[in-house]
Amino acid sequence: MLWSMLSNTPAWFSLALFAGGAATLLPVVWVIRSTFKNQLNTQLASEQALRSQLSQAEQLAEQLRAQQLQSHGQQQQLQARLAERQRQVAEYQQLWQRELDAKEEIQVHAHELEVEMANLQTLLEQKQLSFEQQLAQLEQAKVQLKEEFHNLANQIFDEKSERFSHQSKEKIQQLLQPVQGELKGFRDKMEAIHSEELKQRASLKTELLHLQANNKAMTEQADRLTTALQGQKKAQGNWGELMLENVLDSAGLRPGYDYQREVNFNTDEGKFRPDVVVYLPQSRHLVIDAKTSLNAYTRYINATTDSEANQAIVAHTEAITARIKELGSKSYERLPGLNSPEVVIMFIPVESAFVEAVKHKPTLYQEALQNNVLVATPTTLLTSLNIVKQLWRFEEQSKHTRELALRAEKFYNKLNSFLHSMEGVGKQLDKAKESYERAFSQLYMGKGNLIKQASEFKELGVAVVKELPEELEEKAKLELEPVSQLGNHDSSK
Structure with missing residues (x-):
């Protein structure tokens, strides 16, 4: 490049340059070098700018190509949609043409139907007029014939009905006779049950009055006997059983029929002999025990000091508690042949004996219930036994009621059969009348x-x-x- 620059300079400049010597050559070279370097930097910057523009141009070209491809795809989609719309328009045009053709056919057919309807209406009016004339004639003849036939049919039917009524009356009387007998028996049974119920109510009121008097008398008797039987254990046991039997008798229960004394039961666990087994309805039983010891109670009522009384009442309460536990462990309800609830009645023949024990031990009654034992005194037991007696009366009434229900069922069935028979008689009468009318009409x-x-x-x-x-x-x-x-x-x- 330096040589090209020197070759392009004038000759005098070259001579001067060489004549100037080496002293001037170095600055010139430096100037040339600086100039050349600046031009080179400028060219490099231009080249860098051109390259940047070229890169931007390439990116722009790429974007344009992508947009061109996208536009081409959208153009294809639009062309496809346009083709579809054109196809649909063609189909709608065909459908519309078919609808127009069908509408023309319907209009033509409707016109034909209108003409035919007008003709039919005219024909119908003519037929209707002719029919009304014929119907008027028939109605007139029908009224006359119906009246005459009705009179004739009634005359014949009255004769037949009178003869049939006499026969039917005899048959109905035969059918009603057993029903009347059932009704009379049903009425008599109802009157007997009502009369028996009134008698039982009056008897129950009388027994309640006697119950109050007997309770008072037995309480006084128990107090006297308690004093008389002090210290005699066997006598006390017999006396307790005697008091129990008196209560059973006062309640109106019969030995051997309503209750049984000292029934023996032999099991693998040993022998059991409850004092009394009371019979209840539906083959059930009630066990009563009368072996409660009253020795400690007699000492209590005869004590002269508070210490003796306290010791005696403690012993008396313990004796009752022990007897309760003993009866609870027997489980009489498990004995074969004994259908008893899971409760045993422990009879204490003296009212005050149980009252004093409860005063000393308020939880005594609850302990008895927990052991399936129901403590009863003469008053409470008599009340319970009277309930048993009423249960038997109710059982008898239920028995009569069941018998009455059976008779009522028989009566209902008999009456139902009679009604069905009468219904059949009515149907036969209707059929006979219909057959007669049909047969007689065939004559003329x-x-x-x-x-x-x-x-x-x-x-x-x-x-x-x-x-x-x-x-x-x-x-x-x-x-x-x-x-x-x-x-x-x-x-x-």
């Missing part, structure tokens, strides 16, 4: 009826002894349909 009604045929025989020269009724002959000549058929015709209209 309908085409080719019997009276008309008989009249034609007479015209052919058949000898007759007696003429047929003129009225029936005139009706037969009309050959009208039976009344039932005319009625059907009216209903069809």
